[in-house]
Amino acid sequence: MNQEVKRIKQEDKKALKGFSIWMIAALIIGVLAGMMTSLAEFFFADDIVSILTGFMQNIVLPYGMPVVTAIILIVVVVLYNKGKKMFLSWDGDDEEVMDKAEEYLSYAVWLTSMNMIWLYFIFGATFTGDMWEELKYNDGSFSTLVWTLLFFILGLVVVSVEQQKLVNLTKQINPEKQGSVFDTKFQKKWEASCDEAEKLQIYKCAFKAYNVVQIECVVLWLLCLMGGFIWDFGILPIALITIIWGTMTTVYCFESIRLSKKGGK
Numbered sequence: 001m002n003q004e005v006k007r008i009k010q011e012d013k014k015a016l017k018g019f020s021i022w023m024i025a026a027l028i029i030g031v032l033a034g035m036m037t038s039l040a041e042f043f044f045a046d047d048i049v050s051i052l053t054g055f056m057q058n059i060v061l062p063y064g065m066p067v068v069t070a071i072i073l074i075v076v077v078v079l080y081n082k083g084k085k086m087f088l089s090w091d092g093d094d095e096e097v098m099d100k101a102e103e104y105l106s107y108a109v110w111l112t113s114m115n116m117i118w119l120y121f122i123f124g125a126t127f128t129g130d131m132w133e134e135l136k137y138n139d140g141s142f143s144t145l146v147w148t149l150l151f152f153i154l155g156l157v158v159v160s161v162e163q164q165k166l167v168n169l170t171k172q173i174n175p176e177k178q179g180s181v182f183d184t185k186f187q188k189k190w191e192a193s194c195d196e197a198e199k200l201q202i203y204k205c206a207f208k209a210y211n212v213v214q215i216e217c218v219v220l221w222l223l224c225l226m227g228g229f230i231w232d233f234g235i236l237p238i239a240l241i242t243i244i245w246g247t248m249t250t251v252y253c254f255e256s257i258r259l260s261k262k263g264g265k
Helices: 002-043 045-088 095-126 129-136 141-173 186-192 196-231 236-261
Strands: none
Touching: 045 095, 045 141, 045 196, 095 141
């Protein structure tokens, strides 16, 4: 027991050095960020808002959804065709060929997911705060509303079809896979049809994403804190980040407790 306590203390002592360095670095960065925040608020805070607002209103909001969706569609079609061609010409021996085909499909799935997130962002940004106030005072506000809704719906349809095609081709490559993208329980059925190696890969990816989002929440919290000083964001942005952060941590911890009670099942 004493040896174990000694080992734990030595481990903490060793880790404390690195932790202290990080804390000092964070303090220095915090001081510099505070100074930069004060300078930005005094010199060019309003200019930044004007530039970003103009860019959003004149370029991103009118053309963001159709242009990005069209570009991603072209790339996804190219990746899909490459993967399908490799699958159809596969001789059944060279596993590297199929690994490459599935890699193409994985990149395509990622692009479609990012496209969906982009659609939600543009749709939300169009009717948020100053953006919507500006639109309401323009004569074309109704037409903007119609086009935004149209591009949003069409974009989601395109993403759904893309994902359906990609998943179906993946199921042809791996006949054991089950589930339709139009099924509300698709994720559950897909996971159930994966073998142990694939499930382990999923769990490792999920844990990696969890750790990255933990860091991202800290960064976003800092940005919102600085933004509160410069642009008077208010409490809502920090509250939303805290809710997401707390929800993610709570789900992870309670799921860990639940699985430990049931032997990991």
